[in-house]
Amino acid sequence: MDTVSPTFVSDQRIARQRHTLADGRELIYFDDPNTALPPERSADLRDLAPRPATASMRQDALTGDWVSIAAARQNRVFLPPAHLDPLAPSTPENPSEIPSNYDVAVFENKSPSFGPLLEDDNAPADLDDLNTIGLGRTRTSVGRCEVVCFSPEHEGSFASLSTTRARTVIEAWAERTHALSQLPGIQQVFPFENRGEAIGVTLHHPHGQIYCYPYVTPRTQRVIASVEHYGPSLFADILASEQAGDRVILRGEHWTAFVPFAARWPIEVHMLPHRQVPDFAGTTLAERDELAVLYRRLLRGIDEIYDTPTPYIAAWHQAPTGTHRDDIRLMLQVTSPRRAADKLKFLAGSEAAMGAWIGDVAPEQAAASIRDAVARAAEKDTE
Template sequence: MRRTSRRLADGREIIYFDDTADAPERTAVDTRDLPEQAPHSEVRRDPLTGEWVGIAAHRQTRTYKPPADLCPLCPTSPGRPTEVPESSYDVVVFENRFPSFAESVPDVASTVDGMPMVARGPGRGRCEVVCFTSDHNSSFGALTPHRVRTVVDVWADRTEAFAKLPGVEQVFPFENRGEEIGVTLSHPHGQIYGYPFVTPKTSRMLEVAAEYLAAHGTHVLGDVLAAERAAGSRIVASSEHWTAFVPSAARWPVEVHVVPHRQVPDLPALSDVERDDFAVLYLEVLRRLDGLYNKPLPYIAAWHQAPVRTGRDLAWLHLEVFSVLRTADKLKYLAGSESGMAVWINDTAPEQVAERLRSI
């Protein structure tokens, strides 16, 4: 794989990852007249929960559902410059033009004015867009195993790069797919967030893992994985190095966890054979998900990996894929119990969903 770093017109970094032998040298220049970036992200700590909240008001003006012929993630064509100056690409990564967190944000006061109990800080981190293919009408599930392996290597590359940035505490690669999820750009792409804090979900998972280890001497996800493989009723697909299953306490109407058989903290720690194996298994999982309702399934695919500096011995890398679609034409809304109390009520039985996915 060839890696080429360039700069866009406003100074943002763009990196081309080429996995085809005849890919051209990446020398195209961004000809757009773009204003200098001036993100003003900050974070504020909720005094009632202790959780950090990002404030990024500049994102209100970000691109929203453009027509296909104006997609900013497609390659540049004559008379139509985009975020990608080249006329084609394999996989490309660039800094988000409307980032939730950025390296250049200004300092802010340490507390909110008049609220000394509300800690405040700059939203210092990094946000990148990952385009999986230059084909606007494709999808992650339509990629070849070779291309998926490239994407895994890109995720690992960016995880290592983010971890070296001052202030970044956690790296989160993810993909949003489908308007029902809230996607505003339909081109096949994902994102990577470098948070200036450890996220609430990861913090809680590490706490539980520590408690379980102290009580049982083993890792909770390792025991869950072994039990799921033994039971078999919630398994969707498996391979030599990975197992995909519907979790027994699934929150979402469609939810699949893809877990490596070996405990590793993050994507860079995966071996070559584990990366190759994931590419094949994940494509099978996505094919089954799209077959559930005989149409492209809207989903979020979220990588859970260790924070940069804490809990690395307790973390167990895994991917969670879930959808808000509870039937072919009905959405699962996060209403009173879920949004108000964070108590999830699932309208589907995990065992039945797993059986349906296996049958596809």
Template sequence: MHPTVTGTTPARGVRKTSIRLADGRELIYFDDREPFLSGTATRSEIDTRSLPVMHTRSDVRYDVLTGEWVVLAAHRMNRTYQPPSEENPLAPTRPGRPPTEIPAPDYDVVVFENRFPSFSQPPAGTVDDTTADPAESFVDGEPLWPRRRTGGRCEVVCFTSDPAASFAELSQRRARTVIEAWADRTRSLSAMPSTRQVVCFENRGEEIGVTLSHPHGQIYAYPYLPPRTQSLIRQSRLHREKTGRLLLADVLDAERRAGSRMVLTGEHWSGYVPAAARWPLEVHLAPHRDVADLAALDDAEADELATVYLELLRRVDRFFPGVHRTPYIAAWHQAPVGADRDLGRLHLQLFSLMRSPGRMKFLAGSESALGAWINDSTPEDIARRLRDVAS
């Protein structure tokens, strides 16, 4: 099957080109350089691999003890894990090397459908249908254990074609292109009938289980509200009933008044360590304006975000003495799609499992079994260190 270009659109200094890979998955180039930006060059590369169409069927089961949904995706068990550099599936396809997930010999930013997604996806060109067969509505026919097919979508975001780079090392221009890609995908995925929340996130470092070292992130279109979002929406609803105001906006205002946990402040964004931080390194980044998601940012907010986010990541990399690249998880929490959207607010949660150089925080009995968190530091000390390592 030869993939075909399905559209090319310039927007905010980025040219977007969508193609189909050999197995029907979508891949989108976000180009910010000439000659692609002016349209004098186009993306015409073809995925030459012989790939069978992946048939995935995740199962989502309800945990009656916690009120949470659990995704079972057995097809991910044997997904690619730490391949040698010459077999990097996220590198560009270059002469003399095996073809990769990206047919082009170079790229700026690329987004494509995950070949091993957590959520079920219908075959290319079909309608997303998440309606469960009534006969499969319960595990073993027991009403205690509801189940359903997922829907949703999982995408991979490659921040750069350089496998040795990191997000913190991107130029401001390239970081802005990544933000544009996040916003574009948030807009598109939010329009899917099954989507309840879109989350963009990056896992970095073998210490936290990253399977591919190439600088990349992921975008999940969740077909249900994840547990943390459910908790946030519950607390936000209670806060609005009590005060008439938005919880996350009040949190940001309170942190800015207190000042002791503030890390950085711009015209449109502020970074702070939350007063009840759970991790030995944790920082949140939020816009000053009430914004539902990345797609709702205006040009000035998106431009400043590219600068502020890079500065924050570079401070994180200087946080631990002697550690060149701090392992971290960075997740963009966005407002739910549909019901309760007015109770959510865009914000970044970035945290590290590292508690000191070479030592990780393991989630043992208290955290894993009981959900009772114990931090080995204080939010004020974390914020102080992040201010001290400013460039």
């Protein structure tokens, strides 16, 4: 049935502490099972300006795509020094976004691309409204954007976390996916991590984001078209084909990671659950437990390919909230433009202008290289 499942299995070992920031934004602390932190947390005593107005989005009549014009994002912090880290626990010298020390913290973005409004007179009426093509069409960029802080440390990434902390982050993704999918006007929930200045990261603090779109994204629309053309077994058949081939990187009881048959990027790894599950909210505790191990191992391996950390985008593709939930499967796609120790793949004319990709590395060669790096990283892992 193509509706968001009302059931969500919560890991009771991970405590939640809910607070409100000084300007009304929601903040949630997720505590590790073995946390040394007290349940009491400080209030946000900052004197903050009102939240920016919700942005407006415009339709590209040539493609039907919607573009959010979020000018307030121009004012976001850009590569601050460690003593002014806005994602670190607050101190008198650095009144940050998070008032207390924490294990994992999730809060509403101060300069969101979508939201804070969830409903508005000019919000999209439905998917038919969004799919209608016209000139000069605008809609309010309703939705929500959240920041997921993986650690209070100033530098790092998901790969630098302990397995316990990685599991807490995954629990936050699952719970937030469940909660955000219930909000009015939300068509798709997208957790992701940008890592490295080459990707465009503006904060070195280990963190990711969750975007809640008021439309089904163009990438997912193309996946839907493929499913409708091929049949509902597309994801299951892709997984079976990859598991039988020579591009598998890691395989567990519940998850398999592989370099895809038609990889676009020099480093590209996908990961699928072994059963049909539309999003993080639908995963079991056992699936989340294994993912904390395998996903951390995968990212550590990607960092081991070269002598310096690898920039990447780790994108968790989830089914839309109201359609194709029985045939679109939760899927990780990690991509990096790094094609050599000192070279990046830039999107030039064919890719950027026409969307016609040319691969620089054979996927089988890339898989062998990543497998070797994952093995080397595992030998160095002291946990």
